[in-house]
Amino acid sequence: MADGGRVKHDSSSSSPGPRRIRxxxxxGSKARYSVNAPGHCFRRVTLTKPTFCHxxxxxxxxxxxxxxxxxxxxxxxxxxxxxxxxxxxxxxxQVRVPVAHCFGPxxxxxxxxxxxxxxxxxxxxxxxxxxxxxxxxxxxPFSVSDCRVCHQDGxxxxxxxxxxxxxxxxxxxxxxxxxxxxxxxxxxxxGMRCEWCGVTAHASCYIIIxxxxxxxxLRNMIxxxxxxxxxxxxxxxxxxxxxxxxxxHSEMDNLxxxxxxxxxxxxxxxxxxxxxxxxxxxxxxxxxDAAKRNQFRLVSIPRIIKNEExxxxxLRAFYIPDEPQDYELQxxxxxxxxxxxxxxxxxxxxxxxxxxxxxxxxxLLRSKxxxxxxxxxxxxxxxxxxxxEILLDKLQxxxxxxxxxxxxxxxxxxxxxxxxxxxxxxxGGFPTQLDREEYTHLLSEHLAVKSHLVTITHVYSGQGxxxxxxxxxxxxxxxxxLAKDTSIxxxxxxxxxxxxxxxxxxxxxxxxxxxxxxxxSGGLKGREILYSFRKLLNPHQVFxxxxxGPLPGLHTFRDVPHxxxxxxxxxxxxxxxxxxxxxxxxxxxxxEPAISIIPMGTGNDLARVLRWGPGYSGEDxxxxxxxxxxxxxxxxxxxxxxLDAQEMTEDGEVNGFLEPPKIVHMNNYFGLxxxxxxxxxxxxxxxxxxxxxxxRFHNKGxxxxxxxxxxxxxxxxxxxxSLQVDRQDLELPSxxxxxxxxxxxxxxxxxxxxxxxxxxxxRPRIDxxxxxxxxxxxxxxxxxxxxxxxxxxxxxxxxxxxISVNKPIPVQVDGEPWIQSPGQIIISAAGPTVCMLRKSxxxxxxxxxxxxxxxxDSSAPSDGGQ
Numbered sequence: 001m002a003d004g005g006r007v008k009h010d011s012s013s014s015s016p017g018p019r020r021i022r023x024x025x026x027x028g029s030k031a032r033y034s035v036n037a038p039g040h041c042f043r044r045v046t047l048t049k050p051t052f053c054h055x056x057x058x059x060x061x062x063x064x065x066x067x068x069x070x071x072x073x074x075x076x077x078x079x080x081x082x083x084x085x086x087x088x089x090x091x092x093x094q095v096r097v098p099v100a101h102c103f104g105p106x107x108x109x110x111x112x113x114x115x116x117x118x119x120x121x122x123x124x125x126x127x128x129x130x131x132x133x134x135x136x137x138x139x140x141p142f143s144v145s146d147c148r149v150c151h152q153d154g155x156x157x158x159x160x161x162x163x164x165x166x167x168x169x170x171x172x173x174x175x176x177x178x179x180x181x182x183x184x185x186x187x188x189x190x191g192m193r194c195e196w197c198g199v200t201a202h203a204s205c206y207i208i209i210x211x212x213x214x215x216x217x218l219r220n221m222i223x224x225x226x227x228x229x230x231x232x233x234x235x236x237x238x239x240x241x242x243x244x245x246x247x248x249h250s251e252m253d254n255l256x257x258x259x260x261x262x263x264x265x266x267x268x269x270x271x272x273x274x275x276x277x278x279x280x281x282x283x284x285x286x287x288x289d290a291a292k293r294n295q296f297r298l299v300s301i302p303r304i305i306k307n308e309e310x311x312x313x314x315l316r317a318f319y320i321p322d323e324p325q326d327y328e329l330q331x332x333x334x335x336x337x338x339x340x341x342x343x344x345x346x347x348x349x350x351x352x353x354x355x356x357x358x359x360x361x362x363x364l365l366r367s368k369x370x371x372x373x374x375x376x377x378x379x380x381x382x383x384x385x386x387x388x389e390i391l392l393d394k395l396q397x398x399x400x401x402x403x404x405x406x407x408x409x410x411x412x413x414x415x416x417x418x419x420x421x422x423x424x425x426x427x428g429g430f431p432t433q434l435d436r437e438e439y440t441h442l443l444s445e446h447l448a449v450k451s452h453l454v455t456i457t458h459v460y461s462g463q464g465x466x467x468x469x470x471x472x473x474x475x476x477x478x479x480x481x482l483a484k485d486t487s488i489x490x491x492x493x494x495x496x497x498x499x500x501x502x503x504x505x506x507x508x509x510x511x512x513x514x515x516x517x518x519x520x521s522g523g524l525k526g527r528e529i530l531y532s533f534r535k536l537l538n539p540h541q542v543f544x545x546x547x548x549g550p551l552p553g554l555h556t557f558r559d560v561p562h563x564x565x566x567x568x569x570x571x572x573x574x575x576x577x578x579x580x581x582x583x584x585x586x587x588x589x590x591x592e593p594a595i596s597i598i599p600m601g602t603g604n605d606l607a608r609v610l611r612w613g614p615g616y617s618g619e620d621x622x623x624x625x626x627x628x629x630x631x632x633x634x635x636x637x638x639x640x641x642x643l644d645a646q647e648m649t650e651d652g653e654v655n656g657f658l659e660p661p662k663i664v665h666m667n668n669y670f671g672l673x674x675x676x677x678x679x680x681x682x683x684x685x686x687x688x689x690x691x692x693x694x695x696r697f698h699n700k701g702x703x704x705x706x707x708x709x710x711x712x713x714x715x716x717x718x719x720x721x722s723l724q725v726d727r728q729d730l731e732l733p734s735x736x737x738x739x740x741x742x743x744x745x746x747x748x749x750x751x752x753x754x755x756x757x758x759x760x761x762x763r764p765r766i767d768x769x770x771x772x773x774x775x776x777x778x779x780x781x782x783x784x785x786x787x788x789x790x791x792x793x794x795x796x797x798x799x800x801x802x803i804s805v806n807k808p809i810p811v812q813v814d815g816e817p818w819i820q821s822p823g824q825i826i827i828s829a830a831g832p833t834v835c836m837l838r839k840s841x842x843x844x845x846x847x848x849x850x851x852x853x854x855x856x857d858s859s860a861p862s863d864g865g866q
Contacts, residue, residue, distance in 0.1 A: 570601015754791030
């Protein structure tokens with residue numbers, strides 16, 4: 001729909017007041033330069049320290065430069081006419097459909113603020129969890145709500161996605177896609193990068209790049225936004241992306257993404273004016289809401305200045321690109337109000353303030369009454385006005401509440417349709433092994449769900465979880481919030497918003513990657529990995545395991561015909577994912593998704609065997625994704641351990657009445673005796689003080705300590721157990737530990753079986769359907785194995801193991817230890833093998849710095865499919 005005929009107040013085409021050339025200057029004002037740059041207000045300055053141009057990123061030689069008074073954009077004089085970067089005050093007008101950011105605490109890397117363009121320092125910086133936006137905490141309210149669109153939101157479907165450009169904060173090796181010159185800078189905010197495909201270019205070059213985005217080198221593993229649908233009404237972006245609420249994230253997640261709880265001040269104007277400096281500082285609020293929240297900007301101005309220039313400076317402080325003639329400043333005092341209701345009692349009908357006392361340094365920025373309102377209408381929808389709401393009344397209400405919010409408000413129009421709401425929630429934490437009727441009763445009893453609005457679509461009784469399809473937004477919101485405050489049988493429920501993947505829209509040959517991250521693994525590296533993969537991929541395909549475990553991700557991908565899995569965590573985390581995958585394998589379309597690993601545990605033996613390395617040490621996440629894309633699929637055996645299984649007589653009857661056996665799955669190894677005892681002592685030490693166990697180095701040190709304490713310990717394990725391999729009794733030598741190996745790595749990479757050839761045994765493989773049985777004589781023997789001086793005592797190979805335990809004994813499965821009571825232990829194959837990904841031996845080509853497929857923190861090799 002075309003814009004209105006009158007353009008007196010068309011903020012998207014108007015420039016700020018400072019861009020006009022004045023014939024008269026007040027004593028405190030400086031000459032300003034009118035250029036074609038969108039929204040900038042440049043003035044000539046004398047440089048007192050090394051400075052770089054934000055347009056060409058070159059050093060500014062000499063002592064003269066040009067800086068924008070609004071956004072601090074610095075430029076050569078020769079570059080002024082070529083500047084294409086939009087000023088921060090004009091940036092909101094370029095966004096038709098605002099998409100809120102998900103702000104959280106920033107990382108440790110050097111970054112520049114996308115609002116004031118200055119270096120981020122200290123702990124007050126914020127970053128978006130979904131895109132590459134970095135801001136100061138006090139600049140956050142003025143950031144543009146232009147986050148990535150990662151799903152369809154129930155409106156008109158979009159099949160073609162354009163590049164999503166973000167300025168600056170690129171790697172040093174990035175090159176321009178157009179001119180092939182370096183376009184990044186470590187000294188300033190410069191260069192443009194697409195946050196989907198990673199194309200990088202100069203600010204003056206990117207405008208000639210074709211708008212359609214091909215998703216870059218990782219397109220086959222990215223879950224395309226057009227394939228994901230989620231009805232997000234009544235839910236914040238944090239909820240839709242399942243971002244943990246306990247990560248100290250900012251609550252800036254409304255329409256314009258700008259709510260903060262602390263006063264907003266300008267870094268340049270925090271000093272109080274004094275008669276000696278000839279400056280005075282004003283405290284300015286941009287509306288009733290800011291006054292109520294005590295959110296203000298400090299504006300420093302000369303003591304002799306025109307009223308219009310004071311209004312102009314206030315508009316610049318709030319990044320509002322309108323003409324100062326349309327605004328005025330009204331004196332304001334918090335202590336001087338007759339009532340605390342600022343919104344309703346801020347002025348009298350004759351527009352005179354009603355303060356008891358006037359405080360000269362506190363002011364309220366107001367919009368003057370207008371005879372004509374110009375409203376831009378777009379062809380998409382964000383929020384529906386009520387049937388009794390009048391458009392112009394709503395416009396005036398928003399302008400009175402906050403001028404900055406008005407500057408970022410959009411009005412939309414669309415055809416009226418009877419669209420049915422459809423929200424999918426996954427609720428977990430229920431008792432396990434119940435049927436659908438029993439879960440329905442629990443939902444009705446504890447959550448009072450309305451049966452005519454809520455339908456149970458999936459039941460995962462093994463995990464104690466159900467999936468609800470809800471046809472009312474308010475009911476979905478009520479259930480979502482109530483479940484988080486509900487406990488059943490002493491266990492807290494959890495609730496997650498689940499997106500829908502439209503299988504019909506998946507590209508032919510695509511194989512999206514499902515990422516599981518355990519943020520508790522690898523110290524603080526788990527959080528950084530989680531953040532990196534959210535911005536490299538679609539955040540809807542990245543799942544945090546502390547929020548419901550692997551089930552939400554596997555349920556989301558249940559209809560995807562082909563996908564791969566990346567597990568970021570230790571061997572225990574990999575076993576967790578494999579266990580849940582095995583239990584719901586019959587409910588997903590892709591029965592055998594291949595699994596890769598980022599090793600973030602202590603031992604990481606499985607990752608070592610599959611060539612993913614001994615542990616994550618800060619490798620570039622983009623290169624890791626390339627390695628996953630190029631990895632080869634291999635099969636791996638998986639074993640079932642039945643604990644306290646009973647002897648069966650020849651006629652099939654059980655000798656005595658006992659409870660059903662406990663079933664445990666094993667991927668790496670199963671140990672009894674001294675090996676498990678050390679693991680148990682380590683486990684107890686970690687439970688006493690878990691905060692200390694945040695690095696592999698410290699964890700291994702604790703293992704050494706508990707091992708030294710067992711040097712004098714002796715255990716005649718061969719007298720406490722009897723062993724049967726493939727139904728053949730095996731006489732045990734004098735040993736203290738017995739270990740059953742499925743992979744050729746044990747105890748953080750030690751080769752317990754050894755590499756020497758032996759005609760009695762076959763060469764071990766992870767898919768040979770056999771376990772290797774090895775004994776150790778004590779702690780000293782284990783230390784020699786760890787040092788590579790010796791190997792274990794080879795005892796047998798077999799596919800069916802029976803162990804009779806005569807007394808309580810420490811046991812451990814893949815590093816999880818406990819004390820096992822006397823009884824029977826049976827180890828057998830757990831059915832079909834599982835598909836794993838082994839890193840390719842071929843060395844990856846050196847990253848060329850190509851901007852066509854490059855990502856945020858690295859350049860990319862030549863384009864190619866999976």
